[in-house]
Amino acid sequence: MSLPAAFLSDIAQLIPKNRRFDDPLSTLAFGTDASFYRLIPQLVIRVESEDEVVALLQWAQRDGVPVTFRAAGTSLSGQAISDSVLIVLGDNWNGREIRGQGMQIRLQPGVIGAQANAWLAPFGRKIGPDPASIQACKIGGIVANNSSGMCCGTAQNTYHTLAGIRLVLADGSRLDTEDAASITVFRNRHGALLERLATLGRQTRANTELAARIRHKYRLKNTTGLSLNTLVDFDDPLEILSHLLVGSEGTLGFISAVTYNTVVDRPNKASALIVFPNVETCCNAVTVLKTQPVSAVELLDRRSLRSVQNKPGMPAFVQHLSKSACALLIESRAASPSLLREQLALIMKALACFAVEKQIDFTEDPVENARLWAIRKDTFPAVGAVRKTGTTVIIEDVTFPVEQLAIGVNRLIALFDKHHYDEAILFGHALEGNLHFVFTQGFNSAEEITRYQAFMDDVAQLVAVEFGGSLKAEHGTGRNMAPFVELEWGREAYQLMWQLKRLLDPNGILNPDVVLSEDPQIHLKHLKPLPAADELVDKCIECGFCEPVCPSKGLTLSPRQRIVIWRDIQARKRAGVDTAEVEAAFQYQGIDTCAATGLCAQRCPVGINTGDLMEKLRSRDADRTKTAEWLATHFATALQGVRFTLHVANGARMLLGAPRLAKLSAQMSRLSKGQVPQWTNAMPQPEKAIRFNPAVTDERPRVVYLAACVSRAMAPSAADKEQMSLYEKTRSLLEKAGYQVVIPENLESLCCGQPFASKGYAEQADHKRQELIGALLQASRGGLDPIYCDTSPCTLRLVQNPGETRLDLYDPVRFIRTHLMDRLDFTPQQAPIAVHVTCSTQHLGEGQALIDLARRCANTVVIPEGIHCCGFAGDKGFTTPELNAHALRSLKRAVHSCSEGISTSRTCEIGLSQHGGIDYHGLVYLVDRVTKARAH
Missing domain, CATH: 3.40.462.40 (FAD-linked oxidase, cap domain/gating helix)
Known part of the structure; x- marks a missing residue:
């Protein structure tokens, strides 16, 4: 059944086109949550305000359109999918208010659970719920599913630590239980509803057998069905209503804010x-x-x-x-x-x-x-x-x-x-x-589905009937336990749940067939296929744990969604279906806008790096092998070409002025589909070639300095207050610490191979890597001397197979913390400093060490929330600038108190400077500024 024309027309007036999705690729991508069900929504809407939610619900009510709300989509029982309208949270749901030295915290539903705990950590507090997915799941889902976890038990779940809630009912009416004016308006307009809730509460408490059953059921961990305990725990209808929303899985209303009484986090x-x-x-x-x-x-x-x-x-x-x-x-x-x-x-x-x-x-x-x-x-x-x-x-x-x-x-x-x-x-x-x-389950045959059905019937009888237990303790009823709610609760309690559902959602538009369903087979329908796609990603269970660290999520696709689409493409091909249209869309949505940083693998329960698949697909399309071979063989010439390009760009800036050049280059970049890089104020000037100086013999310890090709080609931008090159600054710091700096021979021709690997030219990438390793072995006297690489992505590539070389390789963070700390005296600066931990620094395991070093150098250190990858991704900041802009869309606001930022990747620093509005430099700039050589 298609959506009503009037509904679609009203939505088009309210929601911008870039927040409405009805194309086949997007609807399939959003039709997946962490459960084993799939429904393809007809329309996906990304909402950014409560006013939008209210309007959408009013129109949905008017036109009888079912809607489903989604926060992170990590729920396991099919709560966050829809074949009608799926309403997903956008960026603007991350508000928080910490009260009373952390005794309470008010949160909007888009806040990730772990982030809430990070805000509370300085006060020695945390929120009560601690689900296993807390690094990915959001407050909206935690409340709507009444999630608990390993330490939470029943006493510290949302239901028992709720201090206040702001909600929107199915008719679009709002209530904030912490706002007296809101309560007054709601009482005036919904007196009949509140009286009915109060009556149901009195009737339930008077029914001693039913009340005793409810109390017994909630002595255990229990999220099966609606929260009937609210009818025996409270007599105030506002308390009944607010606690009914907890665990309702989006079937009774929308939760737009919640206030928790926090709990002690013992150290x-x-x-x-x-x-x-x-x-x-x-x-x-x-x-x-x-x-x-x-x-x-x-x-x-x-x-x-x-x-x-x-x-x-x-x-x-x-x-x-x-x-x-x-x-x-x-x-x-x-x-x-x-x-x-x-x-x-x-x-x-x-x-x-x-x-x-x-x-x-x-x-x-x-x-x-x-x-x-x-x-x-x-x-x-x-x-x-x-x-x-x-x-x-x-x-x-x-x-x-x-x-x-x-x-x-x-x-x-x-x-x-x-x-x-x-x-x-x-x-x-x-x-x-x-x-x-x-357990593992196939749904590809009637026999397998029958086996699953028989097993679940036996489990339901065992747990709910024989033992009087709960069929869902903390994962929510969803649609896979909806047919068993009456079996567990009995007819009287079950009918009471339906009364509450029909009271608050009389037209049944909120998440139908979730928690309560009239279809006894609903748990056997809309089962999600997981077809083979590529061995790199076939183990994906589509949990969504990867999504918070993905720089392209919200711009195009997340890692989970990339795998969903690629699985579908492969299944269609095997079925003989034409995939040309969806593959054309996937080229940009999936392949071109993947930063391939591998952070998703760190969060993935089965260690999948979706970027590996995207790089594999890029290599499939990498048809300029001769060009790649020429560049690898003539790398010094190519590097001179980069310097010349930067020289021309700098000349154009002086001739046209920065504003005109930025506007003109943006147009040219769009017309050329990224072939012409986009110029910004942060664009580097050309760097002079480093001259090789043979090592001398003296008493100082030696360090081989590998200046990455980007730091050899790119000087600070013309707008940067700091004009000393990274090479000069690094050399100065190393010599201050008493080291003799050794430069590898033929440095201009050397490269770790990363530029080739990222474009899909694995053979050329490996050749350059091996060539560089050979040069470093020679420069370090067979691995006797430590090797300092000034850019963390290059370091990561060189140490990927640690057993194959004798090299003692260091990125800036590890070298400074292990070799320079006892050679330098630090005097921390007063000016606040912003820190960006690059993806490669995280992979190297040096993220916390970088933050600790920054804190040694500055009294105030700012680490922007929610930015895990800058999205510059080698040269994508030039060729696909929207990825970098999206990943750093919140940076300027986060670093407004700082005048400088630090990182360990020259290319990342270009994008960070542009979107942060402050100059970002390598870590060595900060360390050099605040240190003096220690007297011995």
Whole structure:
């Protein structure tokens, strides 16, 4: 059924075209969330204000158009998809207000959960919910799903830490429970609705059997159905309404702000892994731990441990555990080290009576802690990594009463065996009786769907009927448990949920078939295909964890969406369908605007670097092999050509003036489709060629200085207050620290190969890399001397296969922190400094070290929020400037208090200077300015 013409006409007047998507590529890309369902929306709208949401809902109500809201789309049960209108959050939903020294925080729904905690960290506080996806999921989804997590339990979820909420109902009416004027208006206009809620509350509390059932259900972790506990917990209809929105999954209204009562984030913590001989002993230990000072207790069955036992860093004993072994990963937190140690003694005393097969004692070492928790965190991706291509990974989420946990675990394992889910693993938040089980499932045949249906029917009977547990503890009901809500709750409670739904959404336009559905087969429909596309990305489970760090997300496609589209293209080709149109759109949306930085791989549970696929596709289209070979062979000439181009551009600036040149070059860049680079005020001037000077023999320690080709060609811009070149500044700093600086021979011809690799010319790239390694071996006397590379992307490329060379290679951060700190005296400057941690610096593991160095050099350091990659991506800042502009669209506002920024990549600094409105320089400029040679 197509969308009404009047609805589309009104939307076109309100929402700009660049925030409306109805083309096949975009609707398919947005039709995917982290669940195993797919619906293709007819229209996707990116909203930037509450006023837009209100208007959209009023028109949707008028015309009977179903709408679905989406924040990050990391939900696992099909809550964030639609075959009608999908409303997604844009950039302008990131507001926050911290109150009372962090005791409360008011957040808009577009804030990522981890960012909220970063804002609260200086106060020693955090929000209560701590879902595993907190690095990617947003507050809107956390509230709408009543998410919890490993340490949250039931006491600290959104429902129990809610201090206020701002919402929009299906008819477009607004309510802010923290605003007296808003409350007054709402009471006047919606008195009947509030009275009906109050009446339902009184009736529910008076129904002693139903009220007791509700209280019992929420003694456990439970997100199945609507939040009926609000009817027994509150008598004020405004409180009932606000808490009903929590866990409603977008079926009752839109959440435009929420205020949390925050919780203490205790700084001292320790973890232990204790393996018991069997499930029964393990679960009995959980019962004892309920009364102990623990913050998290994670259960891992033998299958989960087996799934990660061969991973690097895993304790060797994991491979040799008995078949029935079951482990607990225990964490305790305290306000002080001494109190923590008291707590650990109490915990170990309580567990002393239990038989233990193996254990790793409590450790406070952060590295060891991270290693232990990696066992738990790697279990889910471990199943995803070994699944058969074409199948999906399903993670289910149930709760047993803790006192029946052992029986429940064994019964679930028996169901795995009965339905032949041999790869299934089981783990979970044991203190709450909350278990996750992960299995792989194909939906390509009727037999596979029937197997899944039979399994889920058995799980529902086991958990909800036999044990009186929850079918959804924290992942939300979605559409995959909607048919089982009545089975779990009973008819009376189920009908009460429908009354609430129809009261708040009488026309049923809000997220239909989610939480409540009249279709008993809804969980078996709209199943998402995961066809083979390329071995580089076939393991993708489409969770969306990659999206927050992608510079092109919101401009074109995110890594998840690139994989979705490429999978669809390959499936269509196999089916004999013409893909020319979608491939033409994907060339720009997917390939051309991918920065290929690899940050997505750092966030991906299965380690997928979507940029690798895009570079592979670029190499497929790389048809100028002879040109690439000529450039590789005549690199010194090519470098002179770059200098000449910069010289011409600089001359044009002096002749035409900067404003006219910027306007003219922007037009030429558009007309040439990026072939002519766009000139900006940050465009470098040409750098003089570095002259080779043979090393002399003296008492100073030697360092080989590799000046990257970009720093050899690009001097500071004419507008830059700092006119000393990076080469001169670096050499000056190294000599100040007492080093003899050695320059490799034939430097003008040398290159790490990155410019060739990024264009898809892998052979030429590898040739240049090997040539450079040979020159560096010679200059460093066979690897005897350290090698300083002034640009972090080049360093990263050279160290990618560390075992193949004897080179002692350093990027600026690592060299300064390991070789210069004891040779220089630092006097930090008063002027604030902005820091950009490049993608390559992050890959090198030096991100925090760069920030720490900046803090050694300046009393105030600004790290802009939400900017993980600048999007300059080698030369894309020149050829695809919109990618750089999009990635840095919030930079100027973030660094307004600074007069200078630092980084470790010359090309990144060009884009940062342009879009930040301040000069960005290499780290050495700052270090040189604030240091003096230490007297010996």
